[in-house]
Amino acid sequence: MKINGIILAAGLSSRMQAFKPLLKLQNKTVIESCIDSMLKAGAGQVILVLGYRAEEVEAYLADKYARSRLKLAYNQNYAETDMLTSIKIGVSALKPCDAFYLLPGDMPAIHPETFRAVKEAMLRTQALAAFPAIDGKRKHPPLISWQCRDLILNFTGEGGLREVWKTLEDRVATVPVEDLGCLMDTDTKEDYHKLVNYLADQHSIPGEYIL
Structure with missing residues (x-):
């Protein structure tokens, strides 16, 4: 199964009052931790x-990843558009694959096992989208079929x-996980x-901790 990924990091970080992607987490930044968790989980290429x-994020990441593994895409109208616009930009930049992970760029603590769990759920059920779930509620990151x-x-x-998934409700799978990283973001200080x-x-470090 060929899997790629999309990470969304175009927003204004307005609630945080600091620039979320470059906040430090141990020996990395938030955005590095997101990228690394997805690559470690098996994504062939990540669209950021x-x-x-x-420009700051691009400069920071310039020498950290091979271009074959990390591709940058841009939402030039980030101040006036919603997350769906960024998702569409990411989807448009994807190379053909079987499926792709989707993750907000402020969720750096997702465990690799969670990525694997949604992959196994998609393979098992032939769903068009598979979500991790905590207490029965869907969380990020979903795996979405091409x-x-x-x-x-x-x-x-x-x-x-959310409205797209309503049209595909009988083709959406969920898998229970115990990953607290699915509940943690960096919206606020x-x-x-x-x-x-x-x-x-x-x-x-993020991506290698024990649940």
Whole structure:
């Protein structure tokens, strides 16, 4: 199964009042941790969608990843558009594959086993999208079939991808996980400090901690 990935990092970081992608987490940044977790989980190539302060992220990552593994795409209208616009830009930049992971760029603590769990769920059920679930609620990162590509690109309604999944409800799978990383982002300073403390408690780096 050939899998790629999309990470969304075009937003203004307005609630954080700091630039989230380049916040430090142990010996990495938030955006590096997101990229590394997805690559470690088996994504052949990651599309990183940038917008606000894109030049800084591009410069920071310039010598850290091979171009074959990390491709940058840009939402030039990041201040006026929603997340679905960035998703469409990422989807348009994908190389053909069987499926792709989708992850907000402020969720750096997803365990590789969670990525593998949704992959196994898709293979087992032949779903068009597979989500990790905690207490029965869908979380990031979903794995989305390439077959959904045109549906996503052509969707123009309100509600973003949630509305897309409603049209495919009988083809969406969920798999229970116990990954607290699925509940943690860096929306606010409080969220960031919780994340730092959580990762410190794991005595390792993001992507290698023990659940």
